[in-house]
Amino acid sequence: MNKVLLLTTKYPCGAGEGWLTNELAECFSREGKSVSVLALSWEYEDGHSDVVELNGVKVYRSRLWKFFYRKNFICAMLKIFLFSLVVRFRYKRKIFDADLILATTPCIVIWGLLDFFMTRPRAKKYLILWDFFPYYMRDLWGSGRARLFSFFVKWENRLYNKFDAIGCMTKGSIEFLEKNYSVDCRRVRQLPLWTKQLPLVEVGAAEQKVLRAKYGIDEHAFVAVYGGAMSVVQGLDNILDLAASMKGRTEYQFVFIGRGPELPRLRARAVDEEMSNVRFINYVPRDEYEKIIAVCDVGIVSLAGEHAVPSFPSKSIDYLKVGLPVLASIDRYTxxxxxxxxxxxxGRWVEAGDPVSLGQVLEEMRQDSVFLSDCASNGRRYYENEMKVELATQNIIAACEEV
Structure with a gap:
């Protein structure tokens, strides 16, 4: 398996913007594989159509016309049904002679590519299953679109069965897959999240003071930081509820870093409710982002409480990487x-939707410096021992050789 093709909707190409997919593809490249990526720009800001060579990986990026990126239900459905067909048409004359075809979820958004490339009988096909798209959307939609949910589940089930092997993040994800989809459990493996191992980001007292001042972070506050996408999936109102309950307590500050469709509304709410203890920072390159979170005190993981599917938030990797204790506001199913x-x-966790308990846990963490120090070192140790990207490539190759 010397030629690898990755099909995905998330493959950042900007300086300092690498993500899990980049790290996996680049690791395969370092191991001597020829690696190509078909990347669909799911958000308009992800980049225009282009072909680039990036860190040993050939990236074929596609972006639709701007109309498809309007934030409404009709455009979202059109994008799901048409995007992968457009990409397939663009590259149908391009021969991707892969020995190993990797795909990331949600499968539905790349269905046209899957149906095309799965006709290659000699190539092994491996699905990296990070989320159960229809179930996430059902939790957000409610019962109003039950028929659409059922249709998507059946369609996704058909796509899952095209793969020789499937990798899930956790044991709970495997159990959910086997319970709700008709797949051969012998093809399912556990594939924990990974990252490229980097030295610990160490920020001295002087640099910490400079960084906090640069980004408007209070020098003396106990800072809880959230970094990542801002959409309804994250349920970030839970964190703003906590911040609202702590207005006037100058010892706390809440920092949000990132972008997403919910950012304007969240920012407006903080202004309307005069949350002076909340600070929003626009998207920054990853190396700078890691320095910012390193000068904070607690990293926040947030998921909307409506979800009833297992998950492992990838943003936690960055917190572990810099040795930042974690406070999670998440659903009880994950x-x-x-x-x-x-x-x-x-770190510690609280069920989403309970700002009182979340505030109590945050207060307990602030007052226990020994616990915070232990969490920092334990998290970094877990990152070093359990999240090596080389382990992921080994697991993928081994699973494909076994089937």
Whole structure:
């Protein structure tokens, strides 16, 4: 398996913007594989159509016309049904002679590519299953679109069965897959999240003071930071509810870093409710982002409480990488809380929608410097031992060779 093709909707190409998919593709390249990526720009800001060579990986990026990126239900459905067909048409004359075809979820948004490339009988096909798209959307839609949910589940099930092997993040994800989809459990493996191992970001007292001043972070406050996408999936109103309950307590500050469709509304709410303890920072390159979170005190993981599917938030990787204790506001169905407390030993969690309990836990963490120090070192140790990208490539190759 010397030629690898990755099909995905998330492959950042800007300086300092690398993500899990970049790290995986580049690791395969370092191991001597020829790696190509078909990347669909799911958000307009992800980049225009182009072909680039990036860190040993050939990236074929496609972006639709701007109309498809309007934030409404009709455009979202059109994008799901048409995007992968457009990409397939653009590259139908391009021969992707892959030995190993990797795809990331949600499968539905790349269905046209899957139906095309799965006709290659000699190529092994591996699905990296990060989320159960229809179930996430059902939790957000409610019962109003039950027929659409059922249609998407059946369609996704058909796509899952095209793969030789499927990798899930956690044991809970495997159990959910086997319970709700008709797939051969012998093809399913556990594939934990990964990252490229980097030295610990160390920020001295002088640099910390400079960084906090640069980004409007109070020098003396106990800072809880959220970094990542801002959409309805994250349920970030739970964090603003906590911030609102702590107005006037100058010892706390809440910092949000990132972008997304919910950012304008969240920012407006903070202004309307005069939350002077909340600070929004626009998207910054990853190396700068890691320095910012390193000078904070607690990293926040947030998920909307409506979800009833297992998950492992990828933003936690950055917190572990810089040795930042984690406070999670998450639904009770995900395994992440138990993993955070029992395996990582890197923080605490509270069920989403309970700002009182969340505030109590944050206060307890602030007052226990020994606990925070232990969480920091434990989290970094977990990152170093369990999240090596080389382990992911080994697991993928081994799974494909077994089937």
């Amino acid at each position: 395994e992440f809380g138990a993993i955070l407390v029992n395996e990582m030993k890197a």
